[in-house]
Amino acid sequence: MSHERAARRPRTYLNIDFDKKDHAKRHGAQWDVQRKSWYVLGDVPAELVNYVAPDPLQASLGRLHARVAEAEERAKSTLRRPPPGDEQADFFVPTLYDVATKDSRSVMDVAVFRLSKKDKRAGETIRYELTDGYVEVKAGPDGMASVWDYDIVMMAISHLTEAMNRYRNGRGEKPGLAFRPHVSEILKFCRRSDGGRQYEEIEGALDRLKNTTIKIVRTTRKGRGSRLMREAQAEGLIGNYKTVSYADTGRVAMVEVEIPGWIYREVVEAENPEVLTVHPAFFLIEPGIGRFLYRVARRAAGKGEARWAFRTIYERSGSAGTFKEFCRILRGIIAVNDLPEYSLSEIPGKEGPTLVIAHRDAVPSIESAQAEGG
Known part of the structure; x- marks a missing residue:
């Protein structure tokens, strides 16, 4: 029974150099012939904690999580990476x-x-x-x-x-x-x-x-x-x-x-x-709508501020999609808010939701400041 319990205990592999093998053996480490690596069963003694090898599965998952996080971060931006x-x-x-x-x-x-x-x-x-x-x-x-x-x-x-x-x-x-x-x-x-x-x-x-x-x-x-x-x-x-x-x-x-x-x-x-x-x-700028917004803003807003109803932007964009889908994409760009030179915000308007594009160095209008302050 004691042998079965030992077999079920988790193995923790160690990075042990040849000149440290006696130290590892003194503190309960065993040799895995197939993997050609030292390991301990159950809890790792304090004397061997510094020799614990990274778990291959955890390391792989860590790299995967890092790639996913990087992809999500890129997805949040409207700007692609320079070549x-x-x-x-x-x-x-x-x-x-x-x-x-x-x-x-x-x-x-x-x-x-x-x-x-x-x-x-x-x-x-x-x-x-x-x-x-x-x-x-x-x-x-x-x-x-x-x-x-x-x-x-x-x-x-x-x-x-x-x-x-x-x-x-x-x-x-x-x-x-x-x-x-x-x-x-x-x-x-x-x-x-x-x-x-x-x-x-x-x-x-x-x-x-x-x-x-x-x-x-x-x-x-x-x-x-x-x-x-x-x-x-x-x-x-x-x-x-x-x-x-x-x-x-x-x-x-x-x-x-x-x-x-x-x-x-x-x-x-x-x-x-x-x-x-x-x-x-x-x-x-990766999204086509983002490029269109910048181009229109550069002429109409200049160094100041310009406003358009979402419906107006939709009609001027020539979009083949629905107005609902256009608004979803537009709000995503507003949420990211990383267009060059210009900041984006949404405020209510007489003709429905309104887009405010302001040069980042411009003094915000009273209405925009109130909207941002909630």
């Missing part, structure tokens, strides 16, 4: 800009791209009604350009703005419509990894950008007593493009993109061009 080598400045990366002049304001107020990675929305049209007209986003057969595809457009805006700044300062020639970035520069600028799959995605992104057209219709009356005029203008998110790839690997060696006229006119030909600087972490 490896992100800090290395292999190429000239200009300040990030977006257009913000009067003619582009309608484009910045609505989503001229899809916010979902899964739903390609090929052949679909999104229409946004505005006070003086409407904006239509029409997708081609390859699908509607996504907010992540639009990174390439923002890169073109940024390079064009930098080139114009040099031209105005007498340090360079006036830029043309052709934009020739190195493909690695595109990935670097958009803060994405330099993997083979990313190279394959460049051409797909360019197809969607070229075949997604933006039609802006405005109705205006110029001067007192003049007739009401309707003006319509439609262009792609980019013009023509050309790529050259290595036939054996499929990797892109050269990219040439034609900057669309609506961008060129606003950055190069406008008398007083107005462009907005954008935080570099914009490219790390």
